[in-house]
Amino acid sequence: MTNTSDNFDADVVVVGGGIIGGSFACLLGQAGLKVILLDAGVRQVNSLKKVDARVFAITRASEQILKKAGAWRRIQENEIACFRKMHVWDENGLGEINFDSASICQPTMGYIISHQVIIDALQEKLLDMENVRCIWSASAAFIKNETNAMLLETEDGLQFRSKLVVAADGCNSKIRSLANIHYHKHDYKQSALACVVTTEYPHEEIARQRFLKRGPLAFLPMLDPHQSAIVWSTNPDHAQRLKESDKSVFHFELAEAFANELGEIKESSERIVFPLSRAQAEQYVQPRLALIGDSAHTVHPLAGLGANLGLLDAAALADVLIDSVSRGRDPGRLQVLRRYERRRKGENHSVMYLMDGFKHLFENETQTVQWLRNLGLDMVDSLPIAKHAIMKRAMGLEGNLPIIARGRS
Numbered sequence: 001m002t003n004t005s006d007n008f009d010a011d012v013v014v015v016g017g018g019i020i021g022g023s024f025a026c027l028l029g030q031a032g033l034k035v036i037l038l039d040a041g042v043r044q045v046n047s048l049k050k051v052d053a054r055v056f057a058i059t060r061a062s063e064q065i066l067k068k069a070g071a072w073r074r075i076q077e078n079e080i081a082c083f084r085k086m087h088v089w090d091e092n093g094l095g096e097i098n099f100d101s102a103s104i105c106q107p108t109m110g111y112i113i114s115h116q117v118i119i120d121a122l123q124e125k126l127l128d129m130e131n132v133r134c135i136w137s138a139s140a141a142f143i144k145n146e147t148n149a150m151l152l153e154t155e156d157g158l159q160f161r162s163k164l165v166v167a168a169d170g171c172n173s174k175i176r177s178l179a180n181i182h183y184h185k186h187d188y189k190q191s192a193l194a195c196v197v198t199t200e201y202p203h204e205e206i207a208r209q210r211f212l213k214r215g216p217l218a219f220l221p222m223l224d225p226h227q228s229a230i231v232w233s234t235n236p237d238h239a240q241r242l243k244e245s246d247k248s249v250f251h252f253e254l255a256e257a258f259a260n261e262l263g264e265i266k267e268s269s270e271r272i273v274f275p276l277s278r279a280q281a282e283q284y285v286q287p288r289l290a291l292i293g294d295s296a297h298t299v300h301p302l303a304g305l306g307a308n309l310g311l312l313d314a315a316a317l318a319d320v321l322i323d324s325v326s327r328g329r330d331p332g333r334l335q336v337l338r339r340y341e342r343r344r345k346g347e348n349h350s351v352m353y354l355m356d357g358f359k360h361l362f363e364n365e366t367q368t369v370q371w372l373r374n375l376g377l378d379m380v381d382s383l384p385i386a387k388h389a390i391m392k393r394a395m396g397l398e399g400n401l402p403i404i405a406r407g408r409s
């Protein structure tokens with residue numbers, strides 16, 4: 001498809017080979033564009049030697065994106081867990097809500113897959129594409145818009161000219177700061193503790209979340225019926241204390257916080273702690289530059305949406321670029337890139353504030369608010385039409401989806 005002239009090293013240089021940058025590079029590669037992907041890290045081949053505490057809930061829309069990126073089929077069946085139901089309830093009160101994929105004739109609500117499994121599948125696919133060149137241990141250090149091309153230089157002095165640079169270099173994006181794009185960041189003063197635990201009772205493929213007054217505690221079902229990945233959002237001191245506590249103390253406190261829903265905690269993996277914030281870049285695009293994934297925004301993990309939103313960015317930008325290249329247009333033009341920004345910025349903003357709303361609602365200790373939110377949970381639970389609409393939207397089956405995220409692969 002591409003007719004990259006000799007003045008360009010690539011149509012697009014992607015900075016960052018995480019889930020979002022890797023998927024984006026695969027999508028462009030599949031469409032025949034010439035791509036260079038740089039990552040500051042070392043490439044790790046099949047690096048999953050131990051239990052990965054970083055585990056993602058992947059929506060059905062993200063499944064489509066990973067399929068079209070050519071990565072999904074490289075994930076083994078025994079590396080993908082399904083969750084067919086979801087159970088959400090409040091520490092203070094009897095209100096609860098239950099979702100079941102069967103009620104909307106779907107085989108599953110989504111998947112639970114470890115971060116490293118997805119990265120390995122993407123890297124395998126990237127290495128298979130002749131029009132995509134991956135360079136590891138290469139940190140982007142400098143960019144310059146030369147009007148007809150974007151020049152990017154790495155810390156080691158490698159230089160690349162392309163029509164467009166796409167930043168997928170995470171929440172502390174170097175490219176975003178080189179471009180002087182302001183990142184509106186709100187520190188939640190919360191941290192999330194993540195690890196994989198073995199429970200006394202089987203999870204029955206149900207994703208569970210209990211809202212505690214310090215923050216939500218989620219158990220995501222893994223392939224082993226007794227294993228779940230947990231994400232426990234709480235205040236930073238508590239998270240640190242949990243991380244450092246003896247296994248037996250940690251297991252006891254976790255089971256108690258989860259109201260012994262899955263019985264005793266029998267075993268647990270390494271515990272990792274992430275600080276939590278919500279952030280949004282003031283602009284997603286400039287001439288010859290676009291931001292995707294965490295470099296453009298971060299959200300609270302309470303709905304497990306961060307990477308899913310980033311994948312929608314990758315799909316929306318790929319839609320726009322593939323279309324513009326097929327019409328012979330310059331993919332780095334601001335008018336082209338604005339189409340991506342219009343599709344994603346408002347949408348990400350709405351999700352961000354919806355998560356904020358939930359967070360504040362469930363942390364509110366006023367009795368009236370507690371009573372109202374429990375009533376609200378029960379009301380939605382008893383209204384199938386509203387419940388089904390929420391489910392379809394959250395699963396990525398409906399809504400304003402990029403073409404790449406829709407339908408069959």
Ligand SMILES: Cc1cc2nc3c(=O)[nH]c(=O)nc-3n(C[C@H](O)[C@H](O)[C@H](O)COP(=O)(O)OP(=O)(O)OC[C@H]3O[C@@H](n4cnc5c(N)ncnc54)[C@H](O)[C@@H]3O)c2cc1C
Nearest residue numbers: 016018020040056057139140169170293294304306307308
């Ligand atoms: C506790 C927790 C639980 C979560 N759970 C979920 C979940 O269940 N579902 C979900 O969808 N999301 C979840 N998220 C969010 C998710 O982790 C992120 O949104 C996602 O990983 C962002 O991916 P990314 O590729 O944009 O950034 P990153 O994963 O941060 O990747 C950035 C890449 O850029 C590279 N890089 C950085 N700087 C440079 C540079 N100067 N030059 C070259 N390369 C560079 C890095 O080496 C890295 O490979 C969770 C987040 C947290 C904190």
